[in-house]
Amino acid sequence: MATDIRPNGQTNGHTNGALKRVLRIAGVSGGVFDRFRSMQDLAKDPSIDVLFGDWISEISMTFRGNERATRDSDAERTAFEMSFVAALKPAIKDIAKNKQRVISNAGSCDPEALAKVVQQLVKDQGSDLKVSCVTGDDVTEQFKAMLKSGEKFPSLPSDIPIDQWGQKPVCAQAYLGGVGIAEALRHGADIVICGRVADAAPVIGAAMWYHNWGRDDFTQLAYALVAGHLLECSAYVTGGYYTGFKQELLYANNCTNLGFPIGEIEATGEFVITKEENAGGIVNIQTVTAQLLYEIQGPLYYNSDVTARFDGIKLTDEGQNRVRVTGVVGSPPPPTTKIGITARGGWQAEVHFFLTGLDIAEKVELVRRQTLESMGDYRKEFQTLTFNVTGSVPINPKNQASATVDLRIFAQSRNPDLMSAGTHKGVAPDTPSFGKWCIENCLQGYPGGTPAMDLRQSIGKPFFEYWVALFPQDKINHELHTFDGKTVPIPPPSNTRVYPRRQDSYDTALPLALDTWGKTVRAPLGHVVHGRSGDKSSDCNLGLFVRHADEWDWLRSLMSVGKLRELLEEEDKGKKIDRFEIPALYAVHFLLRDHLDRGANSSSSYDILGKNLCEYVRCKPVDIPKVFYDRGTI
Incomplete structure (x- = not known):
């Protein structure tokens, strides 16, 4: 039995029955809140070549983007995810020992600053691991210039031009591909810190480096894109969010420590999804199918490096917790990439009431009318004001909890005074506010009137609006900053294809009558x-x-x-x-x-x-x- 050989000549110990180079890459984070133990545990496995993780989301990008856009000096711009540092710290010695590579987007809106923090951490741990970073996702200046020249930036979901948004953008971030990551690894980086790269970009970059693929190897790149899509949400592919959880996880007592996923990517691009051996969870055709269908837009999956076709994909069971993926078709990337544009939306707050038993609809209407009357003309200053009921009361409920529903009054306004409950600077405590208007009617309210007693949610907190559009790749300053001080420009793809803005959509061909199957x-x-x-x-x-x-x-x-x-x-x-x-x-x-x-x-x-x-x-x-x-x- 031959073992795989890594680029540095070291074997990773994974046998395949024939000499076959396979990249073993582990997804160690699906978000800033994921379990920290993953990196420390998987770093101990010498058969794993690369650890990568997703530390950001659209929500975190808006907060970090606003932080960077509103700070006074570069020294204060630390708009990155410190939780990555906490996860990395206990793993550093094993990463160095096993000669693993680490790729993370935790740089968020400040990858250079995070790279410096990580380099100091590595040094403090007595390691010589080399840290590089990839930049270029911040396209705020290019975006503003294009906007000024008349570019419409229509919304991807709605096709509405951005001038109808009604918001003032503060920053814009483009979704980068994996080429800069591949170059960082080729230049000797052990740890690569990125900002907003596409979720699958770390896997594409790692596979390009490991298998020495070129930018026009679209079949292989498409496979890596699909592998990245399956791995980037960590336990989502090993049983998390799985609709078959009852029999295969909960009742099987296999639900408390789902294993993190591992991809085994071959030189042809074909790959196997598996997981940690000494952890719970499950990898089967159903869990992989579920994650494959997650957050996709149609039969074509676009990326800055490649376009993958999904509707011909096949999955094969290769044994316990092993699923092979084939049938992926690749084509050139579009000349554009996705861009996320952040604006400050204002302040939002909410108040909750509990309603029990009979006449729920009438009780809601009573609360609504009384609250609106209290607000008077101030109601016009709310962009959003909703009265939503969660739950319903069954006939003959067995206990009081099952007979109770939640009424949520939710508000958004650009006026901080109305949302402050007296906490906004310079606003007197007796100033009219959203929270006061909701609560002051309790004693003239509905039968059994009971508010949620923790009213901290009634105090406004900032929220952000997010606009998604397309941005030309040739206007992005994509760069690699190496551990030894070099700056390497990453050119945009030269081989691209323009795709229709909307993908094919159809109902099924030749549907069968629904009584075909009998009773x-x-x-x-x-x-x-x-x-x-x-x-x-x-x-x-x-x-x-x-x-x-x-x-x-x-x-x-x-x-x-x-x-x-x-x-x-x-x-x-x-x-x-x-x-x-x-x-x-x-x-x-x-x-x-x-x-x-x-x-x-x-x-x-x-x-x-x-x-x-x-x-x-x-x-x-x-x-x-x-x-x-x-x-x-x-």
Whole structure:
């Protein structure tokens, strides 16, 4: 049995039955809040070549971007994610011992500053690991110049031009690809600190370096893009958010320490998804399918380096916790990349009331009328003011908790005085405010009136608006800054392709009559259908898939755009819904355009990330063929 050989000549100990160089890359973070133990534990595994992690999101980018844009001097600009340093510190000695590479986007809006912090940390730990950083994602100046010259920057979700946004941008950040990361590794970096790179870019860059791929090796790059998409959310592909969690995780007592994922990427691009051996969780075709369908926009997945086609992807079970991915098709990248533009939206706050038992709708209406009367003409100063009820009271509830719902009054305003509850500088405590208007009616309120007693949420906190558009790659100053003081420019791709702004969308061809399968059972869709949903700005995607080949014709015939609108009921915003299929995965994918209220940064909804949409749709009753239902529910 031959072992893999790494670029530095060291073997990683992973056997394949034939001499085959395989990059083993581990996803150690899916967000700033992920479990810190991952990097320390995976650094102890000498078979892993690269540790990479995602430390940022659209929400964190807006906060960090505003921090950098509003600070007075470069010395104060530390708009990066310090949690990365906390995760890295206990792993440094093993990383050095095992000659691993580390790639992170935790530089956020200040990668150069974080690189200096990490270099000092490495030195303090007695290591000679070399730290480089990649910059260029901050395109604020280029964006403002283009805006001044008349560029419209239409929103990707809504197609509305940015001059109709009504907000003043403070910063703009482009999504970089993986070429700068590959160059950093080729120049000898052990740790690469990035700002806003695309989520999959670290995997693309690592694979380019390891396998010496060129920028026109589109098939291989497309595979790396898909691998990065599967790995970048850490445990999402090893059982996190998995709709089959009950039998395979919860009841199996396998749910408290899901393993972090590992990708094994071959020189052809084909790869296997697996996970830590000595941890819980599961990798199977269903968990990989769920993550594959997460946060995608259509059959084409665009990236700064390559475009990958998803609708021909195939998954093969290679044994316990091992799934092989094939069928990926690559083509040139577009000449543009995504850009995220941040503006200060104002202040937001909320107050909660608990309503119990009878007459819930009437009690809500009483609160609404009294609150609006208290506000008087001040109500005009709220951009957003909603009265939302969460939950419902069953017939003959068994306890008081099940008979209680939550009324959430949510407000946004550009006037800090109205949102301060007397805490804003220079504002007297008796100044009219949102919180006071909500609470002052309690004694003339509804039967059983009970507010949530922690009123800190009634005090306004800043929120940000986020605008997503496209930006030309040839206007980005993409650069590598090496550990030894060199600056290496990263040119934009020379081989690009212009794609239609909107992807193909279609209902299924030749749908079968829904009585084809005989008797049916009226039951929730999710009893036999898996799924995953998520957000991209204010777009929301929804992927649904079944477990067995003979269920595919039923799912594709049932789940048309019209049927989805029927299941959405009051959640249907009446906006465009795109649809496509991945037959080999028995999957139907929908993209609900501009469905979320402005996205996670400023949403007035609880479902700020679009992740609950899938569970809402799966709970809706449909007529399921009895032959499928009798196999056992998910």
